[in-house]
Amino acid sequence: MDSCFANEHGKKFSCRCKKEIILSPRKKIIGISLGDPVGIGLEITLKAIKKRKFNQIKFVLYGDYNYSLKKSQALNLTLPAKSIESIANKKSIFIDVANNKIINYKIGKISAQSGKMSILALERSVDEAIAKSIDGIVTAPLHKQSILKAGFTFEGHTEYLEQRTGVKKVVMLLVGGGLKVALITRHMAYRDVIKKITRKEICDVTKIVIESLKKYWGIKNPKIGVMGLNPHASDGGRFGNEEAKIISPAIKTLQKTHARIQGPYPPDTGFHLALKEKWDAEICMYHDQGLIPLKTLAFDSGVNITLGLPFIRTSPDHGTAFDIAGKGIANESSMVAAIEQCAMLIK
Incomplete structure (x- = not known):
């Protein structure tokens, strides 16, 4: 870093390439609930992280680790390491809400199993956002019929978040x-x-x-x-x-x-x-x-x-895309934008 000089606050430096780079005092911690495991949530998340290389963000992913590992390998994408210590590590991590169970889902199919897993991931990420263990959350798509089969009574993320956080509106x-x-x-x-x-x-x-x-x-x-x-x-x-x-x-x-x-x-x-x-x-x-x-x-x-809400929550503005799940062709642009918006809004 001999060619770059940070100011005393550590928030801005310039380098010989004449580019000004804005830094945060610390990495922002963004949790991502991976949504329905048989949708495109994992794919667009890993593609987004790889594409943009968010150096000033630490990610905490919530989902079924064993299934996600298998799926990421099939898609030739890198999965963060599994952790049971939640947010203590400096590197991006994966919180396994399936508790190391092996669950056989049917890719791109509505089921109570996949609905339950997307609910568990959402609940864990929200719990940690409320506890201020993470700075904000990005929620990958869940499938409304699958969560209904799993006994989730809310229409979607927004309605659940309103009730769970206890805010008036x-x-x-x-x-x-x-x-x-x-x-x-x-x-x-x-x-x-x-x-x-x-x-x-x-x-x-x-x-x-x-x-x-x-x-x-x-x-x-x-x-x-x-x-x-x-x-x-x-x-x-x-x-x-x-x-x-x-x-x-x-x-x-x-x-x-x-x-x-x-x-x-x-x-x-x-x-x-x-x-x-x-x-x-x-x-x-x-x-x-x-x-x-x-x-x-x-x-x-x-x-x-x-x-x-008492924390920042963003989400891609699309659904689970069951018709293309597992094919490696999902467009990650909305997830990239959701992560960028979340990071920008975190104060």
Whole structure:
């Protein structure tokens, strides 16, 4: 290191190649729950770690070690060493939540076995995040039907994390393609969406988004766009009245303390404005309203972030991809982005 000179705080140095490299005072510790063992979670995780060489991050992987070792060897990927001491080591490690059992899964198939293993991995990573043994977690995809077969009663990661941490409310924020999309409602049938959209819910979600943008992204006065629910944002009441009765009053309440909130915008043009005017976030009334444009723009690089938790949690914005599991062709870009977002948000 004779060609590089660190400053007294150890956070920045320059070298003869004229590149400035930013260092953390210590390595960030990021836990990764590997999701469904018969999906692509392990593959995209190991590919991501290999591709980016995250030198300032120590990884703690949670999953079935014996199965993961066999699978990683078949994919010609390197697995971190198994450890029972959790986070004490300096190097990246693998925590075996299967307790050294040999479990024969069927690759790419829904089962209670694989569902249970993905739950065990998630629970262990969350326990250690709550205990502050790790700085944040990235969750690889789990399969909703498999976890249901295993007795998991939550719709997914977000709902479980809200209950497990005991916080009043969490917000699902999807980032990618120049958008930051926050959802008022998440995983539910369309017939139930209208009943869940209230002035209070819109205000509560938007306030969490604003505070998170300030805290984690350093945006002092965020510019927020709120989407309508109905076609053309109801077109003056022709196609419903939720905009007039619920969404607009909520926006007016929010504007008393946060002037840069506008809407409701017709969703078919709102995302065009979001990109053109560089909004800091978009508040969407239901799942597909926000995820269709985001996944169109960033299918391979979108990231799911849970706001409102006592720790950072991110996830690739895609599923288990059972159809390509074990073939070695999974794209790791979203996992790379999820790790980068997690590291960036850790303070």
